[in-house]
Structures are given as structure tokens and as C-alpha cells.
Amino acid sequence: MSIDWSAVRADFPLLRREVHGKPLVYLDSANTGQKPASVIETVDDFYRRHNANVSRAVHALGSEATEAYEAARGKLAAFANVRADDIVLCSGTTFAINLAAYSWALPRLKPGDSILLTRMEHHANIVPWQLVAERTGAKIKVAEINEDGTLDLVALHAAMTPDVKVLGVAHVSNVLGTINPVREICREARRRGIATVVDGSQAMPHMPVDIAAIGCDFYAFTGHKMCGPTGAGALWARREHLEAMPPFLGGGEMIKEVRFDGTVFNDPPHKFEAGTPNIAGQIGLGAATDYLAAIGMANIATREGELLAHATEDLSKIDGLRIIGTAPDKAAVISFLVEGAHAHDLATLLDLEGVAVRSGHHCAHPLMQFYGVPATCRASFAFYNTHEEVEAFVVALQKVRRLLG
Incomplete structure (x- = not known):
């Protein structure tokens, strides 16, 4: 079954928003998913x-x-x-x-x-x-x-x-x-x-x-x-x-x-x-x-897997960036830290670029304790995201990293 993902994305009114004068890149679906017009x-x-x-x-x-x-x-x-x-x-x-x-x-x-x-x-x-x-x-x-x-x-x-x-x-x-x-x-x-x-x-x-x-x-x-x-x-x-x-x-x-x-x-x-x-x-x-x-959960899993692979590959090229959670079988969630930067600072500056990611302990204190960190940034993808948004996220993150020195 061939899916027109651009048509799917158009079903979500909120994704047409701008934030701080920038097109919204919503990467917080693990926190809450956006709602299609039908809902x-x-x-x-x-x-x-x-x-x-x-x-x-x-x-x-x-x-x-x-x-x-x-x-x-x-x-x-x-x-x-x-x-x-x-x-x-x-x-x-x-x-x-x-x-x-x-x-x-x-x-x-x-x-x-x-x-x-x-x-x-x-x-x-x-x-x-x-x-x-x-x-x-x-x-x-x-x-x-x-x-x-x-x-x-x-x-x-x-x-x-x-x-x-x-x-x-x-x-x-x-x-x-x-x-x-x-x-x-x-x-x-x-x-x-x-x-x-x-x-x-x-x-x-x-x-x-x-x-x-x-x-x-x-x-x-x-x-x-x-x-x-x-x-x-x-x-x-x-x-x-x-x-x-x-x-x-x-x-x-x-x-x-x-x-x-x-x-x-x-x-x-x-x-x-x-x-x-x-x-x-x-x-x-x-x-x-x-x-x-109607979309099909298998199609959704495949789409999100492609977005995850794209984001993981690009993030892995950023110096000083650490991905937490590299299981071979995982959903489209990437928790990460950048050397020398607090997770909240990263998320705040990314927001100014229109990119919405989560920062904090994610209601998982014992897991943070295992990795010895107080918090992480988390980018979570959904089927309504695009490869262009992955690239915009990476560009914004590189800009933020330069700002933080």
C-alpha cells in the first residue's frame, strides 16, 4: 500500500503553525500526539x-x-x-x-x-x-x-x-x-x-x-x-x-x-x-x-523507522553529541545530550528555531540515575513528520551547539 505522506501531514491543522516566526517542527509526539482534523x-x-x-x-x-x-x-x-x-x-x-x-x-x-x-x-x-x-x-x-x-x-x-x-x-x-x-x-x-x-x-x-x-x-x-x-x-x-x-x-x-x-x-x-x-x-x-x-499500523511503523534511521545517522555526525538508548529494536525516539550543554538550555534554544523537543527526566528518574545524568533532550518522531523536518532539526541543533560554544 503506497501512502501519500504529504497528504497525511495535511490532515493535522496544528502542523501548519509557525513558532517564533519559524515553521513548527514538532518532535514531541512521545509526550502527546497531534490530532488529525477527523478527530x-x-x-x-x-x-x-x-x-x-x-x-x-x-x-x-x-x-x-x-x-x-x-x-x-x-x-x-x-x-x-x-x-x-x-x-x-x-x-x-x-x-x-x-x-x-x-x-x-x-x-x-x-x-x-x-x-x-x-x-x-x-x-x-x-x-x-x-x-x-x-x-x-x-x-x-x-x-x-x-x-x-x-x-x-x-x-x-x-x-x-x-x-x-x-x-x-x-x-x-x-x-x-x-x-x-x-x-x-x-x-x-x-x-x-x-x-x-x-x-x-x-x-x-x-x-x-x-x-x-x-x-x-x-x-x-x-x-x-x-x-x-x-x-x-x-x-x-x-x-x-x-x-x-x-x-x-x-x-x-x-x-x-x-x-x-x-x-x-x-x-x-x-x-x-x-x-x-x-x-x-x-x-x-x-x-x-x-x-x-486506515493508514495501517505496519505502514506507520515503517515510516517512523525511516525517520528514525535518518535522524540517528545525521545526529551521530555531530561532535560531542551522545545518544542515550541504542537498542537494535527501537521506536522513533532519540534521547540525547550535547557535551557542555544542559538539556533544558538545548531545548529552549531549539524552540527559538521552531523545533519542539522535550527536555527533563521524562518521568523516568531511575533511568536517569542509571545513565548518571539529570536530564536529556528527547526528539520523538511520528508518521506525520517529514525527512525535511529531520534535516531542519539537525541544522537547528548545529546552530544551537555553536551558540553554546
Whole structure:
């Protein structure tokens, strides 16, 4: 399938902006993805023509809103090759992992148990487990990485001892771009009776993801990185877990009947969806999955791989520039430092050239500690970027480097 990438880029209104009088070069898609016109129009149409609460009204607007909301759940399920009624709609990965931690792990863990996490996890797949460990007496164990940013799989498997009850692992590192072999990891964990929680935030927007084939117990992802609205995402979980887990939040919609002497809860996934959800956001996320599916995730992965190779080759020629994360299998993310320059200074000066990159610890303090740096710059590419933008980025970086001496 031949893709007209210039036509694809034209679908994104924001990319036509100028910043500081320069054409915008947006290289921060690992932080949040830009939105195509179809997603923006879908959200606008909902508020203009269909706005009503879901699941509680028999009038036309309520029925339309409910139908569109549940259709979005179905689109996410098809996109990830899972059943729609195993998907809990929520605000995103952070909420999803907290749901797994508090509703599944908290009632089960006890002193002597361990939670195994990798060095490259985002704080969203670290802090909830620390909080649960404090309340249960469980311990946190860390699976280390190699200098190139790959997981030490031998050490990881060796760390899967009988005390480990939960393994949290990123599908793709938001800092290093490393694509972890989650299918193999989950298979080994399952053989040992370890539940697996996969953070799919950086995988879902960039490559085909078949959750059923991965074989995990929980898979969390967020919509705003998938060209969808903010505040929309999901947790997929095995049916047996959803049925056994108590509700995480109480309120409306997650019940069948409420009496003062007790409550009968709704069936999953609605048991975990208390209150009025981000209706427009989830419907917009459904439109985003339609958009991504129409392009084809394999095509997107190929395109971003080409951009990554181009940028890596050109950056490698800049004296004093260090790329952090050189795994052979990685997504289109490049974290880097320039000798003698602070990451924030680099990002600030690049912004003046119209180039938007991220700087900081990227919600991955333990990873920064491993590499002995306080922060990095991160350029993250998406399929709507161009090779011309790669070249503009490199030219801007060379100019900034000269300014910093």
C-alpha cells in the first residue's frame, strides 16, 4: 500500500503553525500526539449535535451518545484484537495501572511477596506499585538494563523468583525507544504464575499491537499519544481478573442496585466506570483509531523507522553529541545530550528555531540515575513528520551547539 505522506501531514491543522516566526517542527509526539482534523471534527460534532450523558437517558440524544461511546470501545477492541467487554475505559495509562494495582494487587499481596519492575519504567508504572507495596508489606525488585538500553533478559528471568507476584514492564520505553519482547517476557512470567502489567503507552501509537498474542494479564494505554483527545484511554484485563476484582471507585453507573444495607455491582467493564466519563474524549479516541487503522499500523511503523534511521545517522555526525538508548529494536525516539550543554538550555534554544523537543527526566528518574545524568533532550518522531523536518532539526541543533560554544 503506497501512502501519500504529504497528504497525511495535511490532515493535522496544528502542523501548519509557525513558532517564533519559524515553521513548527514538532518532535514531541512521545509526550502527546497531534490530532488529525477527523478527530477534532468528531469531538466538535458530539458537542454540537449529540451532547448528553451516557447510559442513563432514553431520549434520542442519550441514546446517540451511548451508542457512540460504546462504539468507541468496540473500535479500541478491534484495534488491539481483544473483546470489547474486557476493556475498561478510563482517563489513560496512569489511571489504568492504578486500577490494576489497587483493585487486583492490593487485596492479594502480602509481606514476603515482591513486585518486579524494570529500570526503564515510566513513573506511572512505578509509583502505584510503591504505594501498594507500602500498604501490603510487599517489596519492589528491579530488573536492570544493559548500557545500550536493552533489557537484560537473562537477569530478568532470573529475577522471576517464587516471591514475585506481579511484573510491570513497558512495551516501549518512552526515553530509550527500546521495544521490549513483551510476548516472550509474558510467556516466561506466566509459566511462573506471575501476573504481568504492560504499559503500552508508547507502543499503541507506533506499531501493530495484538494484545491477545502478547499474553499479558493487563495492558494499559492512553489515547492522547494515539492522535486522540487527552483524558481518554483504557485498561484491558483478562476476564477472570475483571470478574474477581472489586470496584476501584464507587458511584453511579457501576451498580445494578443500591440499598443502604448493600450494593449489587454492575458487570465488568462497567463495574470500574463510576461517574460521568470523558464521553467526547472516548468518542474522539474511537475516531483516532479509525484514522490510524486506515493508514495501517505496519505502514506507520515503517515510516517512523525511516525517520528514525535518518535522524540517528545525521545526529551521530555531530561532535560531542551522545545518544542515550541504542537498542537494535527501537521506536522513533532519540534521547540525547550535547557535551557542555544542559538539556533544558538545548531545548529552549531549539524552540527559538521552531523545533519542539522535550527536555527533563521524562518521568523516568531511575533511568536517569542509571545513565548518571539529570536530564536529556528527547526528539520523538511520528508518521506525520517529514525527512525535511529531520534535516531542519539537525541544522537547528548545529546552530544551537555553536551558540553554546
